[in-house]
Amino acid sequence: MPKTCKNGKRPGSELSQDTIPQKRNRNNKHPVSEVSHSSSCEESKKKPIAALILARGGSKGIPLKNIKMLAGVPLIGWVIRAAKDAEVFDSVWVSTDHDEIGKVAKAWGAQVHKRSAEVSQDCSSSLETIQEFTREHPEFAVICNIQATSPCLHPEHIQEALELMTKQGFESVFAVVRRHHFRWEEVKNRVNACTKPLNLDPARRPCRQKWKGELCENGSFYFATRDLIDKNLLQGGKMVYYEMKPENSVDIDVDIDWPVAEQRVLRYGYFGKDKPEVVKLLLCNVMGCLSDGTISLFANGDDEMSYHYRDQAAINMLKKEGVEVILMSSRDYPIQAALADKLAERLGCLVKQEVDNEMQEVDNKMQEVEKLMKERELEWKDVAYIGNDGADVECLKLAGLSAVPEDALETARIAAKYTCRNAAGHGAVMEFAEHILLLKKKAKSQMEQDRINRNNV
Template sequence: MRQVVAVIPARGGSKGVSRKNLRRVGGVPLVGRAVAAARAARTVDRVVVSTDDTEIAAVAREWGAEVIRRPAELSGDTASSESALLHALDEMTENGIRVGTLAFLQATSPFIDPRALDDAVRMITRGPYDSVFSAVETYGFVWERDELGARGINHDAAHRPRRQDRDPHFLETGAFYAMDAAGFRAARHRFFGRTGVLAVPERTAIEIDSEEQLQMARAIAPLVRTTALADTDVIDADAVVTDFDGVHTDDTALVDADGNESVRVSRSDGMGVSLLRSAGVPVLVLSTETNPVVGTRARKLRADVRQAVDDKAAALREWAEARGIPLARIAYVGNDVNDLGCLELVGWPVAVPDAHPLVLAAARAVLTRGGGRGAVRELADRVLRARGAVDVRAADAHREATAPTSSFPIDSRAAHERRATS
């Protein structure tokens, strides 16, 4: 039986944006976002990432893709996407995989809608098209320059009809394409036979080729939601790491006349940590502070603690390695710029709602409760919800009633089902 296969070329090198395919938008690596979009499409049978890069391959597998290692001669700046696609088809054919329809996704487009990808595939499988590309409608007046000045390309400069009196043109987004696999093999380029255009919303069409475009994508990520990524109300993580000030506290301190400091914490957060421990989820409190209250609170919670650390990311790596926990399986919640290094490392970067703007931009999930006001408990509930380890509503009711007010061969898709939802 011929399959619909999505192929995502993602080489390690990039001139415009260093390590572009691993950069994050909405807390998720770009290659991970592309894999998630393809896996969420109902028409796609398998998802393959073609790469020359070990780190990209690892991230692709974490998100549930199969990996084809691309040779160096097809991975340079001058190598075409078509060459990577043809190589992937050859590798799959050699492994007995019959590809009927090829979907080509580019990781540099972070907001691919799986439903739009499904529409493109159906335009191939149900006819009448041989190749399809995503585009946005435009009524813009396009010009070109030459030695004599500027001249209109898609319009007569002497006659400027109203928008409602014009037919739109279509601007290729570069986000995704769908093709009949046999036709692509014969043509060796992505536009052949009868070519169809699938119009997509402009808000989903941003393509990242510069640092400025990356920052734009990060800024609008909270506003552009698709069905590709898992619901952030459920956080599938194997460990929880928290900052202290601004997470366990409201980021304020009371100072008495002798200079002694005290902070306010939430009993609800304590219950959350207790529930995590009961479910076998390790908890680490990580802080740059030297205040004894950090260690005292962590010991009361019976959580691991690392404090007075200058490099929080290095401390997090060391702790995770010692416990044998992949960074991709850790949820980290922070509030300020000294948390950014940790947020970039983990699979679930989380922010409190009043966090620094850069932290909010780096987060995959933003909590609704503030630091010192149940933020840790909310994170715990989301993690436990994913594990099915506790009836969160029952635990909430009990707390309210009792607490005082204070590479090839291709991997199987099923093996990655749980991990990819994270």
């Protein structure tokens, strides 16, 4: 038998609600429930709206999956970024029982609601967790429950769904995707048992082109008024679905989902407001990024360092795409002038030795970077930055694209927008370069599509 809670709920049924009869509204392509809506929709236009992302630490399928790196970004970071950039919420919250998840959520700009043990069990429902949040934050008239495992969610999905509430008076809006799956009745007793079709006639199997398919919840988000939530509903009242494309409908439950989701998010994910096609400069630490930081000392006083051949190829790739590369040697990890000259000659790029002064290291690095930007008339959105320690934190936060090697310090990892799977000196620079070029290609493709769309209007 399936496991149940004391209240009789089954694990995994967090969002199930009683089905409400639907009818078609002539003026709206979405189905509308027959239940009349209350004045709470009018109130939602006036009172604050919150995004609430549920991220429990006790995931059984993939331990701590909510902060596991997906395409260089913590899984929960994808939806936090989309929610914040939608610019429709008064605040974005993550409800969690795990300190590490809370730490990552704050680093990505969300506020943290520390959920109680009572709603952090395997059998706790999403509704119970949301209700705990609304009791502690009664100022919110509308809650948008965003699923942490939906990394292909975009700001426009959220904006368009919310408009159904604020402009058309719906009380609940939820995301769906169109599926073309033939469903059959489950056979529990195999002895002389036959199955039955649930949504097709086997004698008249429709071809995909002539079958519209079925609308299935994809779990990306659930908008609901506070009034509905207080009545133990996430879907109810005057409700409507918001249909998302299949490529944006990604869910992750078990390990086998991860590589598929990673490929999908690289192609269809939302990478933020910064336009990667304008990146013109890559700044890279020599020690801790290009090199693993190992220094060999010889009797004659010379230093020796090594780097991965793929990282040299990465620098050449970027240069061919018009991206200047500058290597930076910090005062804490200096390299000899002769070695810097040799490195510059071999890699064909400038090696910048930081000026040693009495300023703190972070301020010193910022000063050097901003000086380089000013000389080239660049802004932070034009800069990609790969660093590895505390002195890089501010630059990692400000750069249009930023990354750290797999073995970087935790403070740098949290500040970066991308975490490489490779360690310093072992191909991390190549990995980040490929990421930069992929985003530039994607952005150029989108610009071309936008141009085509404008011309066809």
